[in-house]
Amino acid sequence: xxxxxxxxxxxxxxxxxxxxxxxxxxxxxxxxxxxxxxxxxxxxxxxxxxxxxxxxxxxxxxxxxxxxxxxxxxxxxxxxxxxxxxxxx
Numbered sequence: 001x002x003x004x005x006x007x008x009x010x011x012x013x014x015x016x017x018x019x020x021x022x023x024x025x026x027x028x029x030x031x032x033x034x035x036x037x038x039x040x041x042x043x044x045x046x047x048x049x050x051x052x053x054x055x056x057x058x059x060x061x062x063x064x065x066x067x068x069x070x071x072x073x074x075x076x077x078x079x080x081x082x083x084x085x086x087x088x089x
Contacts (some may be wrong), residue, residue, distance in 0.1 A: 007062035010052055014046040014066040017073055039077050046070035 010031040022040045024031055049066040 001078045003056075003058050003060070006052055006056070007058055007060050007066070010045070010049045010066035011062040013041075013048065014069040016045070039081070042070060042073040042077065046074045 017038050020035065028034070045066070049063060049070050052063050053067050070072050
């Protein structure tokens with residue numbers, strides 16, 4: 001039962017960053033802070049799903065979906081934000 005709850009939490013947190021377009025407005029002074037918050041949330045959610053998968057060895061479908069979706073988010077953050085800033089130094 002505990003494993004089911006943990007994997008359900010991972011699955012729910014995987015889809016929270018999809019709500020960003022409904023909250024984010026480009027002309028808002030807090031737009032950058034909102035996107036940074038979503039990026040941090042996606043990274044923490046990825047680490048949580050990875051912890052469930054690797055350390056606790058929870059390998060059900062919810063954890064696998066959460067890990068895959070969060071991996072896409074993290075790769076997207078790296079490719080669009082982190083790597084270009086490192087190359088422009």
